Amino acid sequence: MPFPADATVSEVGEFPLIEGLREVFAQGEQVLVGPGDDAAVLRIRNGHVVVSTDLLVEGRHFRREWASAADIGHRAAAANLSDVNAMGGRAHSLTIAMAAPRDLAAQWALDLARGFAEECGLVGASVVGGDLTSADQLMIAVTVLGACLQSPVLRSGAEPGDVLALCGRQGWAAGGLAVLGRGFRSPRVLVEAYRRPEPPYDAGRIAAEAGATSMIDISDGLLAEARHLAEESGVAVDVRRDAFEIPEPLQAVAAATGADPLSFILGGGDDHALLATFPTPGVPDGWSVIGSVAAGSGVTVDGGEYDGPTGWTHF
């Protein structure tokens, strides 16, 4: 149901808007009771549920001038689907709550919902509930539910002697963000990588089946997430610079901005690549060895301290 192009959420009103949003969200076969009651009810087949939640704030996690509503929907879904991916599982159901300024275009909210639903559709997950309220600042709260086919892969299982491996594009979104932050729109492939990350949604399950000892999704920066793995596992992690080929568009942005091109890869988040450790040098297809695990603590690059940006903090 399209709304008049210039109608705001407060002009359309809460219930017509919810009605319009509900039509966007197709329900999967796990849904016994979908949106519209006090709660949704989901069939859970294998005795457990994986659950994670994220809160995205305008100006902090996204900007309406840097991405379309549909893009922001894709990104919000990707960030959450990726958390289940990082456990070695797959998402089946999500809730989305939005706090919106009263003058937000109703069509913007619908477009966000469409992008969100599209991204969820990539893994066969459906949006089973939500909430809508007004606020001065636009915020999107997402909770994802999923399941693993085998034991979940935690952050805490890395062992000395393991290899550290990466799956997925890494640094592209950070390159795109650097471009947008300077008021540019190209290289387009980086801007698009920021607007619509392409997390490797099968990689988590494949890593789990291949015996990954620990795993994490890179949302706050590769080295920052490697540090979480190292801390939770009680090990030291070393990342090798020469493990990375710098893709041409990142080289171009680095040259234009005077940045170290590797800083996008080592410090960037938002691509939702996966980082995992494996007990043997043989990592599954699609994964690349980028470092090693040893006894000790902390994260090094080529055996030494890294003095570039390592990631994102929330305060």
Next chain:
Amino acid sequence: MPFPADATVSEVGEFPLIEGLREVFAQGEQVLVGPGDDAAVLRIRNGHVVVSTDLLVEGRHFRREWASAADIGHRAAAANLSDVNAMGGRAHSLTIAMAAPRDLAAQWALDLARGFAEECGLVGASVVGGDLTSADQLMIAVTVLGACLQSPVLRSGAEPGDVLALCGRQGWAAGGLAVLGRGFRSPRVLVEAYRRPEPPYDAGRIAAEAGATSMIDISDGLLAEARHLAEESGVAVDVRRDAFEIPEPLQAVAAATGADPLSFILGGGDDHALLATFPTPGVPDGWSVIGSVAAGSGVTVDGGEYDGPTGWTHF
């Protein structure tokens, strides 16, 4: 772990704050993987999960000057636990995400978490995950997971001939809100009812076992929620004025403000009382008949239109 009394969340920093929050949240026996990984993992015993989400915004759903951090934690939890109650179920797990201004006192965040955990403890539920980020406006996003022992009770099952029944204090929180909105602090019992609602957490399950045909939690106003029941069930609902005894403190506030005392009961939310329909005049203990269900549509009071406030809208 107490923080220095005047330290802000940004001074304490994200990770120490998360560490402090994590200590507040005891984990239940359903928790296979608790907070701190990419996602939590929960054991699900009976093949389904009930899920609901709520987003609470400062200035809209709560005010720091009207309630303590712990109170706001209690209220945020109650609003969500009550959604599972209204399905005839019981919550077992929740996630909580907070967007906080950088100058928020870290102790305030801890106190909110404590109040939230305490309320969850009333039904044996635990906080299994969360998120923390900065924002200009304080917001709290909650998702609750729970289970029913029998089929969930929906909004859509009311039948002509059913009785409409209520369980729990109703109108007290609205009375408290009216008092606070005028800058007063008494009658204290109403202000406390607003600050710490006492939802009847066993009533949903009892109603389900007694054969309730439909049920809803009253968060946006009794008549507004009765309208949802009527619409979803395709029936008409009539509420009887003489079914309500006006409690003395509500009479006092009504007298002081010139309001119709019944308007707090018919229009008020936030107590999280339950409204349900039953197929016979015999309703379970703790429930009171307040009206009836007939063929048709819409909600009436004593057979006629009601011209007072019927509830709360979000835009």
